[in-house]
Every structure is written in structure tokens, then in C-alpha cells.
Amino acid sequence: MSNYKLGLDYALALDQNDTLRAYRNRFYIPKDKNGKDLIYMTGNSLGLQPKSTKILVQQELDDWANLGVEGHFEAKNPWLNYHEYLTDNMAQIVGAKPIEVVVMNTLTTNLHLMMVSFYQPTKSRYKILIESDAFPSDKYAVESQLRHHGFDDKEGLVLWKPRVNEELLHCDDLETILNEQGDEIALILIGAVNYYTGQFFDLKRITQLGHKHSCKVGFDCAHGAGNVTLNLHDSGADFAVWCTYKYLNSGPGSLAGCFVHERHAYKKDLNRFTGWWSHNKETRFKMRDAFDQLPGAEGWQLSNPPILSLAAIKASLDIFAEVDMEQLTKKSEKLTGYFEFLLKTLGEDTIKIITPSAPNERGCQLSIQVKNADKLLHNKLAKMGVVTDWREPDVIRCAPTPFYNSFEDVYKLVETLKSILDE
Structure with a gap:
């Protein structure tokens, strides 16, 4: 945890050094009405479409x-x-x-x-x-x-x-x-x-x-x-x-x-x-x-x-077939670890992560509870371009997947969440 740092520049540096970063371009990233990429964190519900799918079908x-x-x-x-x-x-x-x-x-x-x-x-x-x-x-x-x-x-x-x-x-x-x-x-x-x-x-x-x-x-x-x-x-x-x-x-x-x-x-x-x-x-x-x-x-x-x-x-x-599970899970652990680090900066009196902290006891999903929050928080995230998954009674599930999610995605998600909580 202590190896991670704050700031957008750090997130961008992590992306620059990510050996799998090119795979993001192999998928269609959903966009908002202005053509800007959404921050898509729901690969645990529906994975994004590979660009090759149309060709094969x-x-x-x-x-x-x-x-x-x-x-x-x-x-x-x-x-x-x-x-x-x-x-x-x-x-x-x-x-x-x-x-x-x-x-x-x-x-x-x-x-x-x-x-x-x-x-x-x-x-x-x-x-x-x-x-x-x-x-x-x-x-x-x-x-x-x-x-x-x-x-x-x-x-x-x-x-x-x-x-x-x-x-x-x-x-x-x-x-x-x-x-x-x-x-x-x-x-x-x-x-x-x-x-x-x-x-x-x-x-x-x-x-x-x-x-x-x-x-x-x-x-x-x-x-x-x-x-x-x-x-x-x-x-x-x-x-x-x-x-x-x-x-x-x-x-x-x-x-x-x-x-x-x-x-x-x-x-x-x-x-x-x-x-x-x-x-x-x-x-x-x-x-x-x-x-x-x-x-x-x-x-x-x-x-x-x-x-x-x-x-x-x-x-x-x-x-x-081009990337074995060892490579994927290695990036996934780093991506989710970074996500966990940033969430904890919001304060444990505000955010509770119910997913295990040990990397061998979880995948890429983090399930978070926000104090005194209901589905309105999830809806606000959606309006601000962050696609997460709400599960009753009070959990937001976020899954930064290693093929198409970036460290910048994770950084922007947490910054968006912080801006809503600061309202």
C-alpha cells in the first residue's frame, strides 16, 4: 500500500509503464453524449466488446x-x-x-x-x-x-x-x-x-x-x-x-x-x-x-x-490467448491495490471496503459502503460519467478490469466520488 502515491501524474506514469496498456484499444469504450470515454467499472456485470467481435460474427x-x-x-x-x-x-x-x-x-x-x-x-x-x-x-x-x-x-x-x-x-x-x-x-x-x-x-x-x-x-x-x-x-x-x-x-x-x-x-x-x-x-x-x-x-x-x-x-x-492469466492478475492486483489506496485516503469514517484486502482473497472487484449513502450516490456517479454497479442495500461494486481499465480511470473515479462527497 505504501508504494502508491497521490496525484494524476502518478496514475499517468503507471499507465505509461503498463505492459498491457495497448489492450484497451482492442475494446470499444462506451462514451457519453459528448463523445468522451465513460469510466466503465462494471466488467463484473458485462464485459466490454472486443473490436474483433464484429469481424468474427x-x-x-x-x-x-x-x-x-x-x-x-x-x-x-x-x-x-x-x-x-x-x-x-x-x-x-x-x-x-x-x-x-x-x-x-x-x-x-x-x-x-x-x-x-x-x-x-x-x-x-x-x-x-x-x-x-x-x-x-x-x-x-x-x-x-x-x-x-x-x-x-x-x-x-x-x-x-x-x-x-x-x-x-x-x-x-x-x-x-x-x-x-x-x-x-x-x-x-x-x-x-x-x-x-x-x-x-x-x-x-x-x-x-x-x-x-x-x-x-x-x-x-x-x-x-x-x-x-x-x-x-x-x-x-x-x-x-x-x-x-x-x-x-x-x-x-x-x-x-x-x-x-x-x-x-x-x-x-x-x-x-x-x-x-x-x-x-x-x-x-x-x-x-x-x-x-x-x-x-x-x-x-x-x-x-x-x-x-x-x-x-x-x-x-x-x-x-495473447496474455496469460498470470500477467492479467499481476496487473489486476496492482490496479485494484491502487484503487484501494486511493479510497482509503477518503477516510475510513466515510468509506468502508468490505472486500478482503489480501490480494489472494479477491479479484479486481472492490465492494464499498459509503456512510449514510443510498442509491442516489450511485446515480450521481452515473451522471458524472462513472459506470458502477449498485447492490442493495448499500454497496457500490467497482471492478477495474486489467484488459481495458487504466490507472487514470481509477484515479478519476475516486476524484469524482470525492467531489460528490464534498458537496
């Missing part, structure tokens, strides 16, 4: 126009295998082996498909453990799974809660829950990075604790993929899911990612829902053949994917 539109159905085989990027063009890059981003990763469906759909396989309740072991403040969609999904299997969706839900007067979770408390109720818990599902606080959990420790008590363990990495070093394979998790429209910059509602650990890759008897895209590729079009399960994460696919969405994802992943 247009390629598929052109091939569709010119080739029709033959585009499945004759397109520049044949559609039949299009999802495979994304696998290696996606596996690198989330720290997995290619056989463990597939791009398909949307996040909550994938979550349900994973629970078909990895939530196998019995009369004595049927509970599902989640964060008490999990992302609502995850909570709704697990409650519906409990109901689907005939259990009470309140009694069957185990909540990992913060301690009194705290916002963050402690792994020791999770261990206590498992020591007390572990033999009743069938599944642990945790957001790898909590959407509200920005806390990044120790995935490996959580997995080890869960497996010690014979629980299956999965992670929702919506706020982790492209943001932090997940190392999903090494974590030992049974499965993970994530969206691609936040830090992976693939466009609103785009397809999602799915990880299934390789130890499950060849378990053809593992319960699952299936479709023709999880069938053996060699015989997929021999319509009357009996079902033949694909190995690995691909074996959880259902349908042929929407190519235009895959093209948008490819545009972003091609950029990620």
Missing part, C-alpha cells in the same frame, strides 16, 4: 449467407466442431485440462445439468450447502433441486454464514458445519468469488473439506473466470460452471462454460441428462445408432450450440 453471417447448410462443413470455421476452437483457451483461463472443459448452454442451465450428475441425495444424505448470500440464481436452482427430489427447500439448505457484524466468510466456520452435519450434506456449491463482497475463496481447501466428508463439491465461477487464477483441475472440485459475458467479454447472455474433473471423464454410468451433442462424434449422424457417451465435459452437451454466440466468445478468447 460477420464471418459466420457471411458463411451462412453464402453456404447455407454446407457451412457446417465448408465454412471458414466449420460449424460442426466450432465449440472445439474455444476449448484450449478456455481451459487455460480456468486452469483445467481440455478434456475437462466445454462451452455450452447458459450458466444456470449448466448448474442444473451438473446437479443431475453430482447431487444424488439419499434419505440420510440430501442437504445442499451454499453461501448464505449466494447469487440468487444459485439459491433458486438448489432450492428447486431439493423440491424436485422431494425434500423441503428450507430444511435441506445449509447456509455458510458470516460471523456476527462481519461480511466475509471463514473457512474454519465451514469446517465446523461439516464436522457437525457433513454426513447429511450431499453437495457443496459455492461461488468461487462472491458476487456481493468480492471475496475469493480457497477452492482447494473447500474441496478437500467437502471430500473428507464424502460430499460432492462444485463452484459457480461466474465472477472468477477471467478474473482470478482458478486452477480448477488442481482444486479437485467435481464440477464448476461460469458465464462468459462478465470478465470474458462475450456479450449479453452469451453461452457459458462448464468444468467436470477428469476423474469423472469416463464414467459412462454417471447419471446425467443427454442429447445428440453428447453422443460419439463419429456416429452422431447415424441417427439410429444406440447412444454412445462422449468422454469428458463434452459428454454433458445436449444440443448443437449457437454459432454466432460462439464466434463472439472466440473473439474474446483469442485476446486472452
Whole structure:
């Protein structure tokens, strides 16, 4: 913290020495009515559009126009295998082996498909453990799974809660829950990075604790993929899911990612829902053949994917292929550390940062509470060209992302916030 300095000149110097600064020009930066760049801090909700996206999507539109159905085989990027063009890059981003990763469906759909396989309740072991403040969609999904299997969706839900007067979770408390109720818990599902606080959990420790008590363990990495070093394979998790429209910059509602650990890759008897895209590729079009399960994460696919969405994802992943996660997280730590330093100059009696201060316990997001502030503060920031994310009851989430946010962005955000507070 003490290495950072005040003043715009310092922010500009940091940008000048930033080896990734040129990547900002690879994205469209939203502008205000006067054509001035907005300070965009919501890559944790929707990542910005790579300039290459139009080119890649247009390629598929052109091939569709010119080739029709033959585009499945004759397109520049044949559609039949299009999802495979994304696998290696996606596996690198989330720290997995290619056989463990597939791009398909949307996040909550994938979550349900994973629970078909990895939530196998019995009369004595049927509970599902989640964060008490999990992302609502995850909570709704697990409650519906409990109901689907005939259990009470309140009694069957185990909540990992913060301690009194705290916002963050402690792994020791999770261990206590498992020591007390572990033999009743069938599944642990945790957001790898909590959407509200920005806390990044120790995935490996959580997995080890869960497996010690014979629980299956999965992670929702919506706020982790492209943001932090997940190392999903090494974590030992049974499965993970994530969206691609936040830090992976693939466009609103785009397809999602799915990880299934390789130890499950060849378990053809593992319960699952299936479709023709999880069938053996060699015989997929021999319509009357009996079902033949694909190995690995691909074996959880259902349908042929929407190519235009895959093209948008490819545009972003091609950029990620140029910069590894180590480089990205190195800049991210510096960018967010600088942000934290500047916020603290406003005074702890005014600003409270609820995100962990330790770099290994967070990604780029800082969640801040401003004393006596409500959504009017968020609205004022928006009017002054700062795009942040408001979450009830009193948190502003800001995520300076390393591909397209600058140190100058961070400096101007804090100066804008200060000017509003000084009114």
C-alpha cells in the first residue's frame, strides 16, 4: 500500500509503464453524449466488446449467407466442431485440462445439468450447502433441486454464514458445519468469488473439506473466470460452471462454460441428462445408432450450440490467448491495490471496503459502503460519467478490469466520488 502515491501524474506514469496498456484499444469504450470515454467499472456485470467481435460474427453471417447448410462443413470455421476452437483457451483461463472443459448452454442451465450428475441425495444424505448470500440464481436452482427430489427447500439448505457484524466468510466456520452435519450434506456449491463482497475463496481447501466428508463439491465461477487464477483441475472440485459475458467479454447472455474433473471423464454410468451433442462424434449422424457417451465435459452437451454466440466468445478468447492469466492478475492486483489506496485516503469514517484486502482473497472487484449513502450516490456517479454497479442495500461494486481499465480511470473515479462527497 505504501508504494502508491497521490496525484494524476502518478496514475499517468503507471499507465505509461503498463505492459498491457495497448489492450484497451482492442475494446470499444462506451462514451457519453459528448463523445468522451465513460469510466466503465462494471466488467463484473458485462464485459466490454472486443473490436474483433464484429469481424468474427460477420464471418459466420457471411458463411451462412453464402453456404447455407454446407457451412457446417465448408465454412471458414466449420460449424460442426466450432465449440472445439474455444476449448484450449478456455481451459487455460480456468486452469483445467481440455478434456475437462466445454462451452455450452447458459450458466444456470449448466448448474442444473451438473446437479443431475453430482447431487444424488439419499434419505440420510440430501442437504445442499451454499453461501448464505449466494447469487440468487444459485439459491433458486438448489432450492428447486431439493423440491424436485422431494425434500423441503428450507430444511435441506445449509447456509455458510458470516460471523456476527462481519461480511466475509471463514473457512474454519465451514469446517465446523461439516464436522457437525457433513454426513447429511450431499453437495457443496459455492461461488468461487462472491458476487456481493468480492471475496475469493480457497477452492482447494473447500474441496478437500467437502471430500473428507464424502460430499460432492462444485463452484459457480461466474465472477472468477477471467478474473482470478482458478486452477480448477488442481482444486479437485467435481464440477464448476461460469458465464462468459462478465470478465470474458462475450456479450449479453452469451453461452457459458462448464468444468467436470477428469476423474469423472469416463464414467459412462454417471447419471446425467443427454442429447445428440453428447453422443460419439463419429456416429452422431447415424441417427439410429444406440447412444454412445462422449468422454469428458463434452459428454454433458445436449444440443448443437449457437454459432454466432460462439464466434463472439472466440473473439474474446483469442485476446486472452495473447496474455496469460498470470500477467492479467499481476496487473489486476496492482490496479485494484491502487484503487484501494486511493479510497482509503477518503477516510475510513466515510468509506468502508468490505472486500478482503489480501490480494489472494479477491479479484479486481472492490465492494464499498459509503456512510449514510443510498442509491442516489450511485446515480450521481452515473451522471458524472462513472459506470458502477449498485447492490442493495448499500454497496457500490467497482471492478477495474486489467484488459481495458487504466490507472487514470481509477484515479478519476475516486476524484469524482470525492467531489460528490464534498458537496
